[in-house]
Amino acid sequence: MSKNSRILCPQLKHLVMSAEEAAKLISPGANVGMSGFTGAGYPKAVPGALAERIRAHNAQGGKPFRINVLTGASTAPELDGKLAEVDGIEMRLPFQSDPICRDRINSGTMNYADYHLSEVAQYAWSGFFGKMDIAIIEVVGIREDGSLIPSSSLGNNKTWIEQADKVILEVNYKQHERLEGMHDVYYGAALPPHRKPIMLTEPNQRIGDLYLRCPIEKVVAIVETNAPDRNTPFKQPDDASRRIAEHILAFFEREIKIGRLPKELLPLQSGVGNIPNAVLEALDTGPYKNLTAYTEVIQDGMLKMLKSGTLQMASATAFSLSPEGLAEFDENIEFYREKILLRSQDISNHPEVARRLGIIATNGMIEADIYGNVNSTHIMGTRMMNGIGGSGDFARNGYLSIFMSPSTAKGGKISSIVPMVSHVDHTEHDVKIIVTEQGLADLRGLSPRQRARSIIENCAHPDFKDQLHDYFERACASGRGMHTPHLLNEALSWHERFEQTGDMK
Known part of the structure; x- marks a missing residue:
């Protein structure tokens, strides 16, 4: 010693x-x-x-x-x-x-x-x-x-x-x-x-x-x-991330005007990654002050928001900072220690607390289907990526559950909006908002068929939009049931086609 x-x-x-x-x-x-x-x-x-x-x-x-x-x-x-x-x-x-x-x-x-x-x-x-x-x-x-x-x-x-x-x-x-x-x-x-x-x-x-x-x-x-935490540096937001953030901020502005959100919003929960950080960065450049966060992790974007006054305080269970973010935190720890609380994860993610506080939950996804079911864990339905983490805690119990992703992956060969997700982590009953760089679909108060039209029109990439419309219209015309129309022999064919040819088109 x-x-x-x-x-x-x-x-x-x-x-x-x-x-x-x-x-x-x-x-x-x-x-x-x-x-x-x-x-x-x-x-x-x-x-x-x-x-x-x-x-x-x-x-x-x-x-x-x-x-x-x-x-x-x-x-x-x-x-x-x-x-x-x-x-x-x-x-x-x-x-x-x-x-x-x-x-x-x-x-x-x-x-x-x-x-x-x-x-x-x-x-x-x-x-x-x-x-x-x-x-x-x-x-x-x-x-x-x-x-x-x-x-x-x-x-x-x-x-x-x-x-x-x-x-x-x-x-x-x-x-x-x-x-x-x-x-x-x-x-x-x-x-x-x-x-x-x-x-x-x-x-x-x-x-x-x-x-x-x-x-x-x-x-x-x-x-x-005597060793530092190791966290992956965050990339600067790309164009898709910035556009996703713009759609979410425009949505917040509409909700404030309607009266469904206060001007200070509600406590924010943010998943980890470059898209959530882009949303935080966009919030920091907006008209907001004295926001609060009740989330899992303190990311670089939240430090900037605390420094600027956009964010009043943040409650979490851990930090997830880039090397630059960690240096900023250590250098100004006297400032941050007055504005940050770390809790055990059974409290930071507690369903009762999330429901009471009215959390606005923003999390990433791998894919969503046309009815609003979300897969956030499995590639092509079988291969684990990371895990569900805390997204389900907040999606089901928060006031708003927002899921975000670029509309395509693998250089445009994969559509993030598909007829049926290959694995379900968040059912249509828990998903309120889906956002891609193409646009935002507000699913609240909509029937399954109404959700499908909104998701395809607002969130699908143009390269896949006609395919999705075609699938949906033929499913509706099949006579198999009009509540949640599906063609069972085609519902997962997009994934099968990618596995066989390397492209969903």
Whole structure:
């Protein structure tokens, strides 16, 4: 330990050890809960040391060494990538975005369970995942009383610590000390029939503790690290992203004029990625002030909005910042720590809270069909991309659920608007708005056939619009039923044609 150690609890100081020593405490077949959400606050050292231990074990032959990995959401190559590379993961949940993990999932060599992020803590407490053997949690520091200063994400950390028999802590000196005080850890949740209302009525409201509680006797190892979070730099918005953002802002302006939205809008939820960031950037150049966010992640766009005053405050469970965004945050942390709250993901994504606050949810999609069903997880119906994440939590329970995508992919060979989606994550009952660079379809109050005409006319790319109209009109003329007309022998033929020829046309 250095003289500037952040390990202040006297009873724990003797547990400081190397990542390699800590990795020896993890057994084959273990259920391991790890911190981390969208590349923030994940353990940086122990997973890599464990991967090397697994590599050496498997090189000797015999029964493979694999573990079950549970996190808050996606992590980074130092965790998911290294463990997947050595085939060290038996089961992964509830969300991932690592290319090596994705390849193993889609080749059938890694099991993957895709869950609504708000439900993971409840599932763990209900025993659906089995006994939690060990938790590996990154923290900023350990206080004198053994309580933990959370890192750049909270995710499911509270649940993993409570559920695990043993806890390994990574104290990361690269994480800014002034993160202390930015967290709100709620300890009032319970399982039915003892559940009480979540008394959160404003995005900026505190309902919990500043620190994570961890019984001292659970801690079996402490590893000191000094490594940054790894997040993918965001690209500058392209023309399609900017046009999508323009359509959404024009929609907001109409809703304000009609009186369905206040001039400060409603609390914003934004999915991760370049299109959601383009929407945030467009909001920041608009007439808006004193907006609020109740979301999963703080992205670069939200930092800019907080700095400009467009955004008054933001509540989330993690950061997802580019290197430039992280530098901006660290340099001005005294400003941001007054405007940002990080919560556990079972609260940041809680359906009750989302419904009460009236969230405006903006999320990406892979494809939508002409009736408003959305696929946000599977390529061509079978190949997992990342997972549903929190989009379902907010889509079903928010005031507005907006799904966005360019109208085509693969250089125009794939239409994002299809007769029938190849996999359903969000049904037509939960999807309110669909937007592409071509336009926006407001589906509220429309019957299925009315939705189809609106989606085709407003959202489909011109190269595919005639095909979609032709499919819909022939489905209507088929006499098979006029409520939701389909030609079952053609409904998925667009995907089949792409698989066979490389083009949906």
